Amino acid sequence: MTKSLNELSIIEAASALRAKEFSVRDLWDACANAAKERNPELNAFLELFEADDAAIESAQKRIDSGHAPLLCGIPLAMKDNILIEGKIASAASKMLANYRATYDATVTKKLKEEGALFVGRTNMDEFAMGSSTEHSAYGPAKNPLDTSRVPGGSSGGSSAAVAANLALAALGTDTGGSIRQPAAHTGLVGMKPTYGAVSRSGLIALGSSLDQAGPLTKSVADAKLLYDVMKGSDPLDATTITSDTYTKKEAGATLRIGVPRHLLAEGIDEDVAAQFESTLAALEAEGHTLIDVSLPTSGYALPVYYVIMPAEASANLARFDGVRYGLAERGGTLLEDYVKSRTSGFGTETIRRILLGTFVLSSGYIDAYYRKADQARGVLRAEYDAAFESCDVIAFPTTPSPAFKFGDKSDPVSMYLEDIFTVTANLTGMPAISVPMGNVERDGVSLPTGIHFTAPLGADDLLFRIGALVTGETL
Amino acid sequence: MSNTKATPEDVKRLGTLARLDVAEGDLARFAAEFDSILAYVGKLDELTLPKSDRNLSVVRNVLRADETPYESGTWTERIVEQFPVKEGNSLSVKKIISHD
Numbered sequence: 001m002t003k004s005l006n007e008l009s010i011i012e013a014a015s016a017l018r019a020k021e022f023s024v025r026d027l028w029d030a031c032a033n034a035a036k037e038r039n040p041e042l043n044a045f046l047e048l049f050e051a052d053d054a055a056i057e058s059a060q061k062r063i064d065s066g067h068a069p070l071l072c073g074i075p076l077a078m079k080d081n082i083l084i085e086g087k088i089a090s091a092a093s094k095m096l097a098n099y100r101a102t103y104d105a106t107v108t109k110k111l112k113e114e115g116a117l118f119v120g121r122t123n124m125d126e127f128a129m130g131s132s133t134e135h136s137a138y139g140p141a142k143n144p145l146d147t148s149r150v151p152g153g154s155s156g157g158s159s160a161a162v163a164a165n166l167a168l169a170a171l172g173t174d175t176g177g178s179i180r181q182p183a184a185h186t187g188l189v190g191m192k193p194t195y196g197a198v199s200r201s202g203l204i205a206l207g208s209s210l211d212q213a214g215p216l217t218k219s220v221a222d223a224k225l226l227y228d229v230m231k232g233s234d235p236l237d238a239t240t241i242t243s244d245t246y247t248k249k250e251a252g253a254t255l256r257i258g259v260p261r262h263l264l265a266e267g268i269d270e271d272v273a274a275q276f277e278s279t280l281a282a283l284e285a286e287g288h289t290l291i292d293v294s295l296p297t298s299g300y301a302l303p304v305y306y307v308i309m310p311a312e313a314s315a316n317l318a319r320f321d322g323v324r325y326g327l328a329e330r331g332g333t334l335l336e337d338y339v340k341s342r343t344s345g346f347g348t349e350t351i352r353r354i355l356l357g358t359f360v361l362s363s364g365y366i367d368a369y370y371r372k373a374d375q376a377r378g379v380l381r382a383e384y385d386a387a388f389e390s391c392d393v394i395a396f397p398t399t400p401s402p403a404f405k406f407g408d409k410s411d412p413v414s415m416y417l418e419d420i421f422t423v424t425a426n427l428t429g430m431p432a433i434s435v436p437m438g439n440v441e442r443d444g445v446s447l448p449t450g451i452h453f454t455a456p457l458g459a460d461d462l463l464f465r466i467g468a469l470v471t472g473e474t475l
Numbered sequence: 476m477s478n479t480k481a482t483p484e485d486v487k488r489l490g491t492l493a494r495l496d497v498a499e500g501d502l503a504r505f506a507a508e509f510d511s512i513l514a515y516v517g518k519l520d521e522l523t524l525p526k527s528d529r530n531l532s533v534v535r536n537v538l539r540a541d542e543t544p545y546e547s548g549t550w551t552e553r554i555v556e557q558f559p560v561k562e563g564n565s566l567s568v569k570k571i572i573s574h575d
Contacts, residue, residue, distance in 0.1 A: 102553040196534055238537045245533060303516045314493060321494070323568060328559030334569040335494075343496045351495055355486060355505065356512060358493045369516070375524050412508055413515050429534075 005030035006165040010222040013168055014070040017063050024060040024073035024117075027168075031075040031119050035166040042142045044151075044160035045120040046080055047088060052117065059115040070225055072115030077167035079158050080121040081128055081204035082213060084108050091204045092136040092157075093126045095345030096326045105202020106234045107171065107213050114229055119167045123157030126347045127317065128178055128206045130154050131418035132409065135349040140406060143186060146445045149403040152182030158216050159186040169217040169226060175206045176305055177398075177422025179214045180434035184398035184450025187436045189223045189467060190216045194457050195429030196241035198227075199234035207312035208239075210305075210426040220435065220467040221475055227460065246458030251392040255466060257283060257453075258293035258391030267420070268400045271440040272449050276397045279437040279451050279470060286469065293387040293394060297379050298424055304380070305423040306416060307360050307373035314357025320345060352412065381428040388456045393466050396421050398434040398450035402442060425454050433463040435470045481509035 005027050008016065013027055028051060039045050059073035078084060081091040083101035085108075090096040104112065111118075125135035133140040133156035143151040144164035151160040155172030159182035162170045172179040174192040183190025191214045198213050205211060215226035233240040259280065264273065284290055322328040322341025329340035346354070360369035387394060399418060409415040425432035437451035451470060455462045468475045483502035486509065490497040497505060551564060560567040 099557065102550060102557065235539065238539075239534055241534060297522070300518060300522055303518045306512065306516050307519070318494075322559065324554075324566060325557035325559075333573075334571055337569060338494045339496050342494050346495070351497070352505065352508065354493045354495065355489045355497075356509070358489045359485075359509070362489075362492070369519070372519055372522075372524070376519065376522060379524055411511065413511050416512075416515075 004165070006034045006168070008168060009218045010070065010074050010168050010225055011219065013074060014072075017073055024056050024063065027073060028056055028075055028117060031165075031167055034164070035119055035161070038144070038164050038166060041147065042144055042160050042164055042166075043123055043139055044141045044157045044164065044166060045077070046090065046092065046123050046138055046157070048120040049087070049118055055115070055117055059117065062115055069114045069229075071111065071229060073117065074169070075117045075119045075167050076111065077120060077122050077158055077161040077170035078108070078118050079155050079170070079172050080124055081173055082108060082171055083202040083204075084118060084121070087121065089121065089204065091127045092124045092138055093345065093347065093350070094137045094327060095320050095341075096204075099326050101202075103202060106199035106236055107230045108202060110229055110232075119161070122155070122161050122170060125154035125156070126350050127204065127313070128154040128173055128175055129313070129349050129353055131177070131181055131415055132404070132406075133157060134406065135347060137347050143403050145186065145447060146403070149405050149447070150185065152185035152403065154178040155182050155190075155216060159183060159188055159190070162186070162188055162216050162218065169215060169222050171213055171226070172216050173203055173206075173211055173213050174426065175210045176309060176426050177419040179216060180398050180422050180432060180450070180452060181418060183216055183434045184436075184448065184452075185403035187448030188216050188218060189220050189433065189435050189471070190214065190450075191223045191227060191433045191463060192425060192431060193227060193231065193460050194241065194246070194431040195426075196239050196245070197431070197458075197460060198230045199232070199237040199240050201234055201236035205316040207309040207426075208316060209312060210309060212426075220464055220471050220473050223433070223467070224461075224464040224475060227464075231460075241458070246456070249388070249392075249456055249459060251462055251465075254287045254289065255283075255393060255469075256289045256291050256391040257466070258291050258387055258394040260293050260295045260298065260394065260396060262294060263298055264396060268397060269402075269440070272397055272399075272401060275438040275440065275449050276451060280395065283469060288469070291391045293391055295380075295383050295387060295394075297376060297383055300376060301380060301424040301427060302416065302420050304373045304376045305419070305427060306356075307369045308377065308427070310353040310357035311361050311370050312357070314354045314361065317346075317350070317354055349412075377427050380424060384424075384428050384430060384454070385456070393453045393455050393462060395451060395453050397437075398422065398452040402440055402447035402449055421452055430457055431455050431460040431463055433467050435467040437470060481506045481513065485509075
């Protein structure tokens, strides 16, 4: 075997485990040892878990019995805002530094039932607010491809961990691009499911109408495997959907790929645009059709997002008050207890967004900001629905540029612009995927870029089909 | 709304509403950042939207039946363990109503 065990994809490792080429313990050790060695440099994990001997042995037994699911015995990395019972889940905030999860998130439960193992909990921007992990209260994670650059965010610890082969795959959460943008910056596949396809129970909420958990993986096949395990309706999340919530649209033997040319005219690095065009040309050469689509309101998606998301965040984060769990600073009165706990628990970006959310929801401004943004959201979705009458998926680059250097985006608006292409899928609830589309060079370093596809509501499987066409995989 | 100018006093007031004590030294910086964010978000002003065309999602909120979803006490120990201050299984908080 030419690859080290920790370099394998889930599918490769699952097949080798069944062929008895190595044991679950060997695979765990390969990841755990790589993580111990590289984490001090990369800061991808906030905590590495001790080997769970019982889980490792039970996974091995299930595989030996010949009846194990593919995820059995596979070491995964878990973002720090997804609860694992008994483990700290801090959302990379000082506010929750001592918070030990009292229950498993539904996705955690599903992964445990499959026999998956957890290497550790990964670094992120505090409460998932950011695109670089520079807003983590525990220092940023580094991009393993160039440690002077960010691994993307907010699921940047997850992307760094998988790109550096410290886990076979990872879970992230995506509120405005937090799975897809880090995937693009580290050469991985990242997928945000249709809103409601995966339960949010046990996720630390940022924007409840936007949040979804999803996979960060080395291949499209791995992403599909994880998604298939994670999805499904859940009595603990009333917003989960069933397989017949949305009418299935049949796609033909060749796909119609919508390209919103009017959004791509400016603001994209020349070599990133060139990679995008050559990826599209390759798809066209294989018989798929490119179609110009018009999404006139999409240019306003980011301003809409930066009203809706802080509004929801300010409401969600109101629960952290130093009373029941988490950081508990004490003052003279109960009000002072709240204020002291919140002021010392939250970092600057979190405070900025809570204040912004409080502003857009305040009397006198709620109509001009929140209600208008909410209405625009409906228009965005209607435009996508109309575009999907003439195409099966819509394509653009995941980000306008490859991974940037630490400190390059110190003013808030320039950081927010990282999500310009990805936020629309969260606002419309539509599923979206980022797949590597080739590298570009910056300062002598070859850096990955991603192509992004959006599919109609409920058509998540179509994303794996188009993704596999780009990577050349057979699913 | 694109004319909105945030002042340090505005930031302080929002902090009070959000139960945050923004340090005096940070007020001016937050106000300046607010202006740049609001200027960007203010692009929404240009947008003319059809009246009452809220495209309602097909997803509907649902409520579970009004019954006991799990046996009493199942989670007590794990939750009480997180309390910063407790008396037995009770969470201790400061008195809210004062008599002065």
